[in-house]
Amino acid sequence: MSGSILITGASQVLTLRGGPRRGNSLSNLGIVKDGAVLVRDGKIVAVGPRAQVDRRAEAKSAEKFDVGGRVVLPGFVDSHTHLIHAASRAEEYELKIQGASYEEIARKGGGVLNSVKKLRAATEQALKQRAASALGEFAAHGTTTLEAKSGYGLDVASELKILTLHKELNTEQPLEIVSTFLGAHVVPAEFRGKADGAEKYLDLLMEKLLPEVVVRDLAEYCDVFCDRGAFTVRQSRKLLAKAKDHGLAPRLHAEQLSRTGATQLAVDLGAASCDHLEHVNDSDIRSLAKSKTVATLLPGCDFHLGLKEYAPARKLIEAGAIVALATDYNPGTSPTMSMPMVLSLACDQLRMTPAEAIAAATINGAAALGREKTIGSLAEGKQADLAAFEVEDYREIPYYFGMNLCWMTMKRGEIVCMKD
Numbered sequence: 001m002s003g004s005i006l007i008t009g010a011s012q013v014l015t016l017r018g019g020p021r022r023g024n025s026l027s028n029l030g031i032v033k034d035g036a037v038l039v040r041d042g043k044i045v046a047v048g049p050r051a052q053v054d055r056r057a058e059a060k061s062a063e064k065f066d067v068g069g070r071v072v073l074p075g076f077v078d079s080h081t082h083l084i085h086a087a088s089r090a091e092e093y094e095l096k097i098q099g100a101s102y103e104e105i106a107r108k109g110g111g112v113l114n115s116v117k118k119l120r121a122a123t124e125q126a127l128k129q130r131a132a133s134a135l136g137e138f139a140a141h142g143t144t145t146l147e148a149k150s151g152y153g154l155d156v157a158s159e160l161k162i163l164t165l166h167k168e169l170n171t172e173q174p175l176e177i178v179s180t181f182l183g184a185h186v187v188p189a190e191f192r193g194k195a196d197g198a199e200k201y202l203d204l205l206m207e208k209l210l211p212e213v214v215v216r217d218l219a220e221y222c223d224v225f226c227d228r229g230a231f232t233v234r235q236s237r238k239l240l241a242k243a244k245d246h247g248l249a250p251r252l253h254a255e256q257l258s259r260t261g262a263t264q265l266a267v268d269l270g271a272a273s274c275d276h277l278e279h280v281n282d283s284d285i286r287s288l289a290k291s292k293t294v295a296t297l298l299p300g301c302d303f304h305l306g307l308k309e310y311a312p313a314r315k316l317i318e319a320g321a322i323v324a325l326a327t328d329y330n331p332g333t334s335p336t337m338s339m340p341m342v343l344s345l346a347c348d349q350l351r352m353t354p355a356e357a358i359a360a361a362t363i364n365g366a367a368a369l370g371r372e373k374t375i376g377s378l379a380e381g382k383q384a385d386l387a388a389f390e391v392e393d394y395r396e397i398p399y400y401f402g403m404n405l406c407w408m409t410m411k412r413g414e415i416v417c418m419k420d
């Protein structure tokens, strides 16, 4: 065996060639009909029409892998997940269906604080097992890289426990995990009920936790849930500026429950992304469009909460913002590991076209994680991260909803999972 793999027999190869997409270019998938991909040492050596790739000497000696007329595309880059948590919140799901709002549930000790209580009580082994099984599901649905946030620990030991698990899982299973420190998810119970509770908690984050995260090299990004009932713009700015001094790049949960001005803060700080954006206004959209901050939309969250108001994807795209899509996998508001389902929601609810949704879930997701040079498209020199779907036309990926048509997922040239 030469060590090279030649992937052939694809009805379409979606290369997504070129950098992150804005505006009209978001629908450019760089489609090659009857395409082939040549892979060596985990990287793409050549990609293009089969006849062209076949002419290379290396292609002749390569191990052949025929995908039987399926569609091949870059593995999904899921740039927003809360991977590590101890349990589902199915009981709250039922309450929500019966009419309780997210904030009412939170006031009764439910919501994020409910997950915090369960996580603090859970063993590392149990958390790891749950996350590993979730990672298997992500891979089975075509995801090859995901971001993972802490934020269900909210004390020094528990936050470090989560971030350490990110690091361990990143090396112990095939998917790539990008770690984000979200100590500022909400103010934990023990700091509530005092006038300066939030400030005291922020001091703990900045003085005790942040330096430890940096010394142990446990995160690449720092995130803040900047919204009603969580942290203010002023508090978020203070923490993210401090994190930036420590070398952690900022990202933000912005304008989900209300408009706070978090989007403008994200742009001012040069954040990698600001995520949710259900309540952005026209000036926020203009700011995003002029910036490199990625606008990450999480329609799974609005769908699961049964909300009518989704983020204004069309306005963001038309203004020229870099729009990405992610699952927001978490136990309270978006319990899914399925990027294909997110694509269906993006098409049906955000009125994105199938092509726009796929670009938002691949190359633009990679841009949200600062990895657009290594993943997110199929091009020479990039990681061989790809997925093959059981369809003949890429539009069928979002068209079929609530089912998994991913046939094979490959990470760095290795098959991670494949249907029989």
Ligand SMILES: [Zn+2]
Pocket: 080, 081, 082, 253, 328, 330
């Ligand atoms: Zn989130």
